[in-house]
Amino acid sequence: MTTPLRLGIAGLGTVGVGVVKIVRQKANLLAARTGRPVVITAVSARSRDKDRGVTLSGYAWEDDPVALATRDDVDVFVELMGGENGPAKASIEAAIAAGKDVVTANKALLAHHGQTLAEQAESAGRVIRFEAAVAGGIPVIKALTEGLAGNDITRVMGVMNGTCNYILTRMLDARLSYDEVFAEAADLGYLEADPNLDVGGIDAGHKLALLASIAFGTRVDFDAVELEGIQRISIEDIRQANDLGYRIKLLGVAQMTGRGLEQRMSPCLVPKNSPLGQLKGGTNMVVIEGDAVEQIVLRGPGAGEGPTASAVMGDICDIARGIRLSTFGIPAKSLTTARTAQSNSPAPYYLHLTLQDRPGALAKIATALGEHGISIDRMRQTKHDTTDAPVLIVTHKTQRADLDAAIQAMRASGVMAADPVALRIEMV
Amino acid sequence: MTTPLRLGIAGLGTVGVGVVKIVRQKANLLAARTGRPVVITAVSARSRDKDRGVTLSGYAWEDDPVALATRDDVDVFVELMGGENGPAKASIEAAIAAGKDVVTANKALLAHHGQTLAEQAESAGRVIRFEAAVAGGIPVIKALTEGLAGNDITRVMGVMNGTCNYILTRMLDARLSYDEVFAEAADLGYLEADPNLDVGGIDAGHKLALLASIAFGTRVDFDAVELEGIQRISIEDIRQANDLGYRIKLLGVAQMTGRGLEQRMSPCLVPKNSPLGQLKGGTNMVVIEGDAVEQIVLRGPGAGEGPTASAVMGDICDIARGIRLSTFGIPAKSLTTARTAQSNSPAPYYLHLTLQDRPGALAKIATALGEHGISIDRMRQTKHDTTDAPVLIVTHKTQRADLDAAIQAMRASGVMAADPVALRIEMV
Numbered sequence: 001m002t003t004p005l006r007l008g009i010a011g012l013g014t015v016g017v018g019v020v021k022i023v024r025q026k027a028n029l030l031a032a033r034t035g036r037p038v039v040i041t042a043v044s045a046r047s048r049d050k051d052r053g054v055t056l057s058g059y060a061w062e063d064d065p066v067a068l069a070t071r072d073d074v075d076v077f078v079e080l081m082g083g084e085n086g087p088a089k090a091s092i093e094a095a096i097a098a099g100k101d102v103v104t105a106n107k108a109l110l111a112h113h114g115q116t117l118a119e120q121a122e123s124a125g126r127v128i129r130f131e132a133a134v135a136g137g138i139p140v141i142k143a144l145t146e147g148l149a150g151n152d153i154t155r156v157m158g159v160m161n162g163t164c165n166y167i168l169t170r171m172l173d174a175r176l177s178y179d180e181v182f183a184e185a186a187d188l189g190y191l192e193a194d195p196n197l198d199v200g201g202i203d204a205g206h207k208l209a210l211l212a213s214i215a216f217g218t219r220v221d222f223d224a225v226e227l228e229g230i231q232r233i234s235i236e237d238i239r240q241a242n243d244l245g246y247r248i249k250l251l252g253v254a255q256m257t258g259r260g261l262e263q264r265m266s267p268c269l270v271p272k273n274s275p276l277g278q279l280k281g282g283t284n285m286v287v288i289e290g291d292a293v294e295q296i297v298l299r300g301p302g303a304g305e306g307p308t309a310s311a312v313m314g315d316i317c318d319i320a321r322g323i324r325l326s327t328f329g330i331p332a333k334s335l336t337t338a339r340t341a342q343s344n345s346p347a348p349y350y351l352h353l354t355l356q357d358r359p360g361a362l363a364k365i366a367t368a369l370g371e372h373g374i375s376i377d378r379m380r381q382t383k384h385d386t387t388d389a390p391v392l393i394v395t396h397k398t399q400r401a402d403l404d405a406a407i408q409a410m411r412a413s414g415v416m417a418a419d420p421v422a423l424r425i426e427m428v
Numbered sequence: 429m430t431t432p433l434r435l436g437i438a439g440l441g442t443v444g445v446g447v448v449k450i451v452r453q454k455a456n457l458l459a460a461r462t463g464r465p466v467v468i469t470a471v472s473a474r475s476r477d478k479d480r481g482v483t484l485s486g487y488a489w490e491d492d493p494v495a496l497a498t499r500d501d502v503d504v505f506v507e508l509m510g511g512e513n514g515p516a517k518a519s520i521e522a523a524i525a526a527g528k529d530v531v532t533a534n535k536a537l538l539a540h541h542g543q544t545l546a547e548q549a550e551s552a553g554r555v556i557r558f559e560a561a562v563a564g565g566i567p568v569i570k571a572l573t574e575g576l577a578g579n580d581i582t583r584v585m586g587v588m589n590g591t592c593n594y595i596l597t598r599m600l601d602a603r604l605s606y607d608e609v610f611a612e613a614a615d616l617g618y619l620e621a622d623p624n625l626d627v628g629g630i631d632a633g634h635k636l637a638l639l640a641s642i643a644f645g646t647r648v649d650f651d652a653v654e655l656e657g658i659q660r661i662s663i664e665d666i667r668q669a670n671d672l673g674y675r676i677k678l679l680g681v682a683q684m685t686g687r688g689l690e691q692r693m694s695p696c697l698v699p700k701n702s703p704l705g706q707l708k709g710g711t712n713m714v715v716i717e718g719d720a721v722e723q724i725v726l727r728g729p730g731a732g733e734g735p736t737a738s739a740v741m742g743d744i745c746d747i748a749r750g751i752r753l754s755t756f757g758i759p760a761k762s763l764t765t766a767r768t769a770q771s772n773s774p775a776p777y778y779l780h781l782t783l784q785d786r787p788g789a790l791a792k793i794a795t796a797l798g799e800h801g802i803s804i805d806r807m808r809q810t811k812h813d814t815t816d817a818p819v820l821i822v823t824h825k826t827q828r829a830d831l832d833a834a835i836q837a838m839r840a841s842g843v844m845a846a847d848p849v850a851l852r853i854e855m856v
Contacts, residue, residue, distance in 0.1 A: 022578050022720060032645065032758045033577050131575070137721040139575025146574075146751070147559070147567025149461050150450050150741025217460065275727065278706065292450060293565040293738035297727040299703065310721035313578025323574070323751050330460045 004037040005320040006073055008100075010065035010091055011080035012045035015105055015132065017052050018309030019078065019316075024054070030313075034320035044068040069095035076319055078312065079104040084112055092128070096121050103315040105132035105308060108197075111206035111222040114213070115335070118327035128327045129315035134207045135160050135284040137307025138300040139314055144214050144288060145329040151290025153215040155255045157428065161204035162282030162302035163190045164230050164250040168267075169280045172238045172247070178231070190282075200229035204252055205265040211286070212254035212263050213328045218338040220328070221263070226343055228266035237352055237421055240392050241269050244378070246350070247277040251426055253343075260339030269350050269425040275299070276428050287428060344399050348377060348425040351393040353410070354418035357384070361415040362391065368409035374398045388417040394425070432465040433748040434501055436528075438493035438519055439508035440473035443533055443560065445480050446737030447506065447744075452482070458741075462748035472496040497523035504747055506740065507532040512540050520556075524549050531743040533560035533736060536625075539634035539650040542641070546760035556755045557743035562635045563588050563712040565735030566728040567742055572642050572716060573757040579718025581643040583683045585856065589632035590710030590730035591618045592658050592678040596695075597708045600666045600675070606659070618710075628657035632680055633693040639714070640682035640691050641756045646766040648756070649691070654771055656694035665780055665849055668820050669697050672806070674778070675705040679854055681771075688767030697778050697853040703727070704856050715856060772827045776805060776853040779821040781838070782846035785812070789843040790819065796837035802826045816845040822853070 007023065009016055023030070023040050030038040042060035044067075062068040069077045069091040077095035079102060081088045088109050095102050102121065104110070110117070110130055121128045131141045135158065144153065159165050163185060170181045182199070185191055190198075197203045209222040230250050241248050246269035255262045270276045275297050279285050284302030289295050301307040328335060355361040362381070369376065378394040395403070403422060410416055435451065437444055451458070451468050458466040470488035472495075490496040497505045497519040505523035507530060509516045516537050523530050530549065532538070538545070538558055549556045559569045563586065572581070587593050591613060598609045610627070613619055618626075625631045637650040658678050669676050674697035683690045698704045703725050707713050712730030717723050729735040756763060783789040790809070797804065806822040823831070835848055 018720070026578065026580070029580065030578070032762060035759075138724060139571045142570060142575045143567045146746060146749075147570045147742045148738060149745035150454065150458070150738050152454070152457065273706070275703070275706070278701070278703070290738065292446070292734040292741070294729050294732075294735055296566060297725075299725040299727070301722050304722075306720040307722055310576060310578050310718065313720070314575045317577035318574060321574075321753060325749060331463075334460060 002036055004039045006039055006041045006075045007078050007316065008042045008068045008071055008074035008076070009040060009078045009080065010044040010068050011082065012043060012052055013080065014305045015308045015312065016045070016080040017054050018305035019080070019312050020054050020056070022309055022313050030317065034317050036320055038316060038320055041073045042068050042071055065091035066094045069100060070098040074100060076101045076103055076316060078316070079106060080312070082106055084108040089113060092117060093120065096124050096126050099124065099126065101126050101319050102128045103312055103319070104128065104130050105312060106130070107133040107203065107206040107210060111209045111220060114210065114220045114327065115332060118332035122326060122332050127319065127324050129318065131315050132308045132311035134210055135286050136300065136302040136304065137310045138284060138286060138298045139311065140211070140286045140298055141214060142314065143296065143298060144211065145325060148288060148290050148293055148296070151292045153288065153290050155253065155289040156211050156215045156286065157251060157253045158284065158286035159249050159276060159279055160207045160252055160284050160286065160302065161198055161250055162284060163198040164204065165279060166190060166282050167199070168230060168233065168238065168248055168250070171235050172242060175235065177235050178233060199231055201227045201250060201265040204250060208252035208254055208263055208265055212261065213335065215254060216256050216261060216338065217330050217335055218261060219335045221338065221340070224261070224263055224340040226264040226266065230267050232421065233267050240352065241350060242272070244394060245272050246270060246425065247272050248423065249276055249279070251276065253426065255345065257341050257345060260341035262341045262343045262345065264343045267423055269423055270428055274428050344401055346397040346399050348397055349395045349403055350423045350425055351395065352421040353391045353393065354416065355389045355391055356415050356417045357387050357389045361389070364413040364415050365391065365410055368406045368413060371409065372402045372406040374402060374406055430464055432467045434467055434469045434503045435506050435744065436470045436496045436499055436502035437468060437506045437508065438472040438496050439510065440471060440480055441508065442733045443736045443740065444473070444508040445482050446733035447508070447740050448482050448484070450737055450741050458745065462745050464748055466744060466748055469501045470496050470499055493519035494522045497528060498526040502528060504529045504531055504744060506744070507534060508740070510534055512536040517541060520545060521548065524552050524554050527552065527554065529554050529747050530556045531740055531747070532556065532558050533740060535561040535631065535634040535638060539637045539648060542638065542648045542755065543760060543763070546755035550754060550760050555747065555752050557746065558638070559743050560736045560739035562638055563714050564728065564730040564732065565738045566712060566714060566726045567739065568639070568714045568726050569642060570742065571724065571726060572639065573753060576716060576718050576721055576724070579720045581716065581718050583681065583717040584639050584643045584714065585679060585681045586712065586714035587677050587704060587707055588635045588680055588712050588714065588730065589626055589678055590712060591626040592632065593707060594618060594710050595627070596658060596661065596666065596676055596678070599663050600670060603663065605663050606661060627659055629655045629678060629693040632678060636680035636682055636691055636693050640689065641763065643682060644684050644689060644766065645758050645763055646689060647763045649766065649768070652689070652691055652768040654692040654694065658695050660849065661695055668780065669778060670700070672822060673700050674698060674853065675700050676851065677704055677707070679704065681854065683773065685769050685773060688769035690769045690771045690773065692771045695851055697851055698856055702856050772829055774825040774827050776825055777823045777831055778851045778853055779823065780849035781819045781821065782844065783817045783819055784843050784845045785815050785817045789817070792841040792843050793819065793838055796834045796841060797823070799837065800830045800834040802830055802834055
């Protein structure tokens, strides 16, 4: 094939500009690798006049991404605008209807509309590729869909929001509070326009839902992801966890169990010396477990111009080479609807309790745990100058439901001076 | 496509049996993922009667792998016999000539004959896939060839021989000598029939040469790999390196420089807390650096039935899905012949010197280093009860050629009681 592959790129922010640069600077490399020229014919963005540090003069300009998506001289519509609905969705639908393939980095859109869009694309014989939507530059979708295709996947885990990992590692390293580091991250431009997408775990939850679909052959079900953000993580918990040999990470886990599919994105403790525990700053990590391969760990930059553009280009090169797979690895119509399982697989938990400093308080707590069948692995009462006594407990393996019942009983006992912090310890 | 993909498997050792099990047990999964049934039609191995714990009765048997490779009812010839020449080479050539695709795990064969075989396959419109030949279950060839296709790769590094990594980590953990752990590894069946393939770095060197070809678009050039094994690594060096904050790993590095392609496989010091430094036992790790993606780290089991069969199945599924790429990522005839660069990029070095315990010895050593422009970052003379004085030196960055000249001068000075150990410190 020597027919050029013609791209229409909608969205010229950091990632879009990164893609333009690669296509311009690496024409020979891309042609050698894919066997045909890869060219840009048209682009679209909100502002035509902005200086983006890259020449766009050779490309047709469209103000309307839908017009771009349906141009005759576009083979692949590259959607890098973002947004769960609006122009992104409208233009991808228009592209498919016009017979174009689609490459996107839009996790929110796919987490909500992936099934519908995949069905539309597959009935039209078109592909939707989205490597850049999950874990930035790490080719994790390719690894899951293709490299590990001979495995029954048992578990997928990962740290997939660089901003949260930056905040948590910076809190520990600089001994700063959540609010202080949050303000820093905002100044550095690390946060989404709605910061809750990051710190509330929503962005990472979107990614987890997409990976779960590919891993287990199930329809994307973002609403079933149990979400818990990092907003309540204190420097005290980070330090205590560190003293106990753990790091706190916003960890996503998707696991197929006898009860159904567990999907959770929540702050967890992981062993300090594990690959996940070692992960610093904005780096992402995905752990894939399969019955044949055992465990694969993939680590790389989770965001940024180069890494995200690298992932987009991987998808584009696949299309140029004629690699055409179903959006989620198997035809969208064969994806099953998984039963949602509450995350109740047993695990040790870290508990940070604040007790009123009076006789018998600890006994009531210990009783509440004992009565719910929860045994204590380690306990320490830290030094305190206030009237409240902080108590740290690491439990033996227990189910979340039992722990929640015990916490209910603690609250009812009238000795708690603050709401407890309970974090799962994930052995990885 | 609902035509079955028909496999002929030659070699029913650990990996071959692993592949048979997956094809038998996961028929539905494989058909769902690839869109067509994947079946075995015929097998071949040295002994027909051996109990391999898996049923072979449904498959035709061939004593001769060449006969298997050319059967009309075989679409893909799966070569899992091993060996650089002999039946493996003959049967792959026969398979290509008969119009079959080939999947192999044979690194030695491809490191020596990859170029010729790739050219044969590509003129015949056939593919040769070999994910299982490099880093076991880790889909690293796919990541390099496809996922990172938009990058100029700048460096590929890795720990790719599980046996060596087992020996080195076990020496540290159990405080055992090289000879003791080597004997253990032999008892556990971890060593190749010719153990020099493992501990001499040859097996890992084959893998590095294959990765370098894919990464840089160059012809496989195993002879240009600077090879140094782990046979001379002492428990003393492992402990001293550990005290200095490093681990010793058999590390492969392939790097394109202005002077040409550097390829070396040698014991190096890496920071204890780096992903490579953390790697224990038989696990493999590959680090890929590209101009867009920055750095990707892939970690997983480097050998074993399940992981290696997983990699073979990934290749088979790609063929079933119609994914057909050139053997080394670009057509074999376009691979360039790289100039070989001696590994002379500057790095700090670890030196373990054994001096005669007499006045002026240290001064001569320091003079030899100084006269070759090598400055000392850290030096320690350890306690000794013998007449020889062990001296440890960490240099600032220097070129290997200068260091070798300094070592020559040390030898000539007549104060050395034993040959020095000089290991590169790789910052990763």
